[in-house]
Amino acid sequence: MDGKIDTVTARSKLKVRRDPYWQRISHGLFVGFRKMSNDRAGTWIVRYRDDSGRQLRQTLGTLEQFPSFERFDKATAAAISWLSHIALGGSSECFTVMDACNSYTQKIRALKGDKPADDLAARYRRWVSEDPIHRIEMAKLSRDHINAFRQRMVSAPVKVGKAGNTRTRSKDTVNRDMASVRAALNMAFEDGKTTTNLAWRKPLAAFKNVSKRRDVYLDREQRKLLIDASPQDLARFLRGLAMLPLRPGALAALTVGDLDTRVGVLKIGEDKSGKDRRLKLPPAIAEFLAAAAEGRPHTEPLFRREDGLAWNKDAWKKPLKAAASVAQLPTSTIAYALRHSAISDLVHGGLDLLTVAQISGTSVAMIERHYGHLRGEIAAVALSKLVL
Numbered sequence: 001m002d003g004k005i006d007t008v009t010a011r012s013k014l015k016v017r018r019d020p021y022w023q024r025i026s027h028g029l030f031v032g033f034r035k036m037s038n039d040r041a042g043t044w045i046v047r048y049r050d051d052s053g054r055q056l057r058q059t060l061g062t063l064e065q066f067p068s069f070e071r072f073d074k075a076t077a078a079a080i081s082w083l084s085h086i087a088l089g090g091s092s093e094c095f096t097v098m099d100a101c102n103s104y105t106q107k108i109r110a111l112k113g114d115k116p117a118d119d120l121a122a123r124y125r126r127w128v129s130e131d132p133i134h135r136i137e138m139a140k141l142s143r144d145h146i147n148a149f150r151q152r153m154v155s156a157p158v159k160v161g162k163a164g165n166t167r168t169r170s171k172d173t174v175n176r177d178m179a180s181v182r183a184a185l186n187m188a189f190e191d192g193k194t195t196t197n198l199a200w201r202k203p204l205a206a207f208k209n210v211s212k213r214r215d216v217y218l219d220r221e222q223r224k225l226l227i228d229a230s231p232q233d234l235a236r237f238l239r240g241l242a243m244l245p246l247r248p249g250a251l252a253a254l255t256v257g258d259l260d261t262r263v264g265v266l267k268i269g270e271d272k273s274g275k276d277r278r279l280k281l282p283p284a285i286a287e288f289l290a291a292a293a294e295g296r297p298h299t300e301p302l303f304r305r306e307d308g309l310a311w312n313k314d315a316w317k318k319p320l321k322a323a324a325s326v327a328q329l330p331t332s333t334i335a336y337a338l339r340h341s342a343i344s345d346l347v348h349g350g351l352d353l354l355t356v357a358q359i360s361g362t363s364v365a366m367i368e369r370h371y372g373h374l375r376g377e378i379a380a381v382a383l384s385k386l387v388l
Contacts, residue, residue, distance in 0.1 A: 003021040004023065005021050005022075005023050005031070005032075005033040005072060006023060006072045007069075007072070008068045008069055011033060011035065011042065014033070014035050015035070016035055016036060016037060016038060017035065017036075018034070018036065019034075020032035020033060020034040020045050021033050021034075021035070022047065023072075025076055025079055025080070026080075028048055028049045028050065028051075029046070029047075029048050029079055029080075029083055030046070030047040030048070030079075031044065031045070031046060031047075031072070031075045031076055031079050032044065032045035032046070032047055033045075033072075033075075041062040041063075041064050042062070043059065043060070043061060043062055044059075044060040044061065044062070044063055044071065044075040044078075045057060045058070045059055045060065046058040046059075046060060046075070046078065046079040046082055046083075048079075048082075048083055058079075058082050060075055060078050060079075063075060078140075081139075082139065095137060095138050095139070095188065095193040095194075096134065096135055096136060096137050096138065097128060097133050097134055097135075097136050097138065097141065097184075097185070098124075098128055098129060098134040098135065099138075099188075099193075100138060100184045100185055100187065100188035100193065101120075101124040101128050101129075101134075101181070101184045102124075103184070103187065103188070103191075104120065104183060104184035104187050104188075105117050105120045105121050105124065105184075107187065108120055113269075120180055123176075123177055123180045123181075124180070124181075124184075126177075127153055127177055127181065128181065131149060131152060133145055133146075133148075133149045138185075138188050138193045138194040139193070139194050139195075141185075141194065141199045141200070142199050143198065143199050143200075143202075143203055145199065146199050146200045146203040146204060147203050149181075150178065150203055150204060153169075153174055153177060153178065154169065154171075154174055156169060157169070171207040172207075174207065175206040175207055178204050178206060179206065181200075181204065182200060182204045185197070185199075185200050185204070216330055216332050216333055216334070216337040216340065217337070217340065217341050217344055218329065218333065218337055218338065218341045219341070220345075222327070222329055223238075223242045223338065223341060225327035225328075225329070226238060226320075226323055226324060226327045226329060226333070226338075227239050227242065228327070229323040229324075229326040229327040230319065230320070230323040231306070231319055231323075232306075233304070233305050233306045234305075234311075234316060234319050234320065234323070236292060236303055237251070237252070237303045237311050237316065238320070238335075238338060239288070240288075240289075240292075240303055241335060241338035241339060241342070242338050242341070242342060243285050243288070243342070244266075244279070244285070244342070245339050245342035245343045245346065245356075245359055245360040246268060246339065246360065246361065247336070247339060247361065248311075248313070248316070248335040248336060248338075248339065249312075249313070250268055250361065251303060251311075252301070252303065252310055252311040252312060253269075253310070254266070254268070254301070254302040254303065255298060255299055255300060255301060255302055256293040256296050256297065256298050256299070256300050256301075256302055257298030257299065258302060259289050259290065259293050259302060261286070261290045261293070263280075264280065264281045264282075264283070264286035265278050265279065265280055265281065266278065266279045266281055266289065268361060277358070277361060279359060289302065313335075316335055320333070320334070320335060321333075339360070343356060343360055343367070343370075343371060344371060344374060346359070347367070347371045347374045347375065348374045353367045353368060353371075353372075353375075356371075
């Protein structure tokens with residue numbers, strides 16, 4: 001070697017140059033120090049040559065978070081840890097938490113389409129790309145990193161109204177955001193970008209028993225009152241929600257071409273499930289949708305506003321609130337209440353949960369969690385028939 005780097009004094013005597021100074025740690029493993037200036041901290045590097053002759057490198061940065069006299073020891077410890085990571089099959093590439101999120105987004109886009117991928121990308125932009133965790137390499141990710149990241153997600157305030165007021169984020173919402181990050185890190189672990197998931201396995205676990213049921217239930221008469229109190233274009237959209245237990249966004253995304261009037265089948269391709277699914281419609285619903293689609297190009301929205309545009313949350317929010325007020329319904333009535341009410345009726349009517357899940361585009365587990373309590377009454381009726 002052409003210069004020792006294990007002490008502060010030795011490094012201070014080194015000449016400034018672009019090439020690193022190397023010190024051997026073990027067979028094939030070296031720690032390097034690059035001194036580019038006399039008045040700045042140098043950078044540390046790890047180099048390893050395996051038995052096949054392949055040479056791998058990893059940059060450690062300046063290590064300025066540690067006192068000068070500790071930096072060689074910290075670099076050595078990092079080198080040994082990195083070599084252990086490689087030996088266990090880990091990636092030798094610099095692969096950060098943000099890289100993991102981007103890779104997972106690409107996978108979801110290929111498997112499930114643009115909508116779920118765009119939703120993931122938006123969550124990562126908000127919680128990862130601007131957070132210090134985004135640049136941490138997967139091989140160096142620690143439980144302390146994840147604990148701090150989780151706390152930042154939980155404590156981030158939510159703005160309420162135009163006055164700038166804030167409130168605490170609900171744990172149910174935090175769970176959804178953490179799930180997206182957890183999925184990305186899990187995929188990186190499966191792909192060998194890191195050899196352990198201990199850093200996030202417990203710290204990113206979901207809060208338990210915080211998921212809320214949709215408690216605003218509108219009976220058939222209340223749904224009719226809401227529809228009758230709405231403008232004609234919104235009334236058509238709400239009637240569709242009342243008859244088809246879809247998410248409002250999924251119903252709004254339907255086009256005329258999604259309805260096959262010849263066989264009475266509706267294709268739903270824009271939903272959280274990320275997969276196209278087809279519903280065989282009963283005659284009354286098929287006729288209602290056919291009337292809405294009649295004579296219009298296949299690319300137009302199946303349910304359109306008066307101006308011809310598709311519905312969205314911003315467009316239906318105010319007129320729906322006004323209609324709910326006229327109909328004297330709860331102030332918490334939202335478009336999703338119609339989906340909740342329709343699913344509740346299906347479950348209460350005795351339809352098996354698998355079919356309800358398939359129709360509504362969700363999982364059986366979610367139906368059981370939010371609507372399983374309704375099966376109790378059905379079970380009670382069934383048991384009463386066993387009385388001798």
